[in-house]
Amino acid sequence: MKSPADVDHWLSEMIAVLDSRFTVYVEPMTLPAASAELLAWLDDRRQFISAQYNDWRSMLDDFRGAYTAAGPKLRRAVEHCYCAVESQFATLFTTSIDADGKTLESIDEQTRMTTRLAAAALNRPGFDANAINLRAGVAGSPAAGCG
Numbered sequence: 001m002k003s004p005a006d007v008d009h010w011l012s013e014m015i016a017v018l019d020s021r022f023t024v025y026v027e028p029m030t031l032p033a034a035s036a037e038l039l040a041w042l043d044d045r046r047q048f049i050s051a052q053y054n055d056w057r058s059m060l061d062d063f064r065g066a067y068t069a070a071g072p073k074l075r076r077a078v079e080h081c082y083c084a085v086e087s088q089f090a091t092l093f094t095t096s097i098d099a100d101g102k103t104l105e106s107i108d109e110q111t112r113m114t115t116r117l118a119a120a121a122l123n124r125p126g127f128d129a130n131a132i133n134l135r136a137g138v139a140g141s142p143a144a145g146c147g
Contacts, residue, residue, distance in 0.1 A: 034066035
């Protein structure tokens, strides 16, 4: 059982978070981890619902951030694959308006498959991203070289 001191500490932390007096620092994901997460999302065959749109956008931002945070050797090694994936993001989702005027997002299944095939190259067997220095040098723009 928790002691009263533990409960008081937990409550004070919760109040600090709710009062926005608490800052959380999060490291960017590594590119191998972000690529694996992207593949897991793309491979999830459950029906996409509009409520998941913001979660997908967050995951895509994690993927972009991981590329940006990677060192120059890794970025050079995967630039072609990264650009092939990144180029699909603009058409991955479509937006429509329902009868009540509510905006609905949907996922384009053809683009999802194309993105999945491009992302698989980042996780191909024999590509040891961990052997490349992930944090060397200054990170550049994720769009650099993609065109």
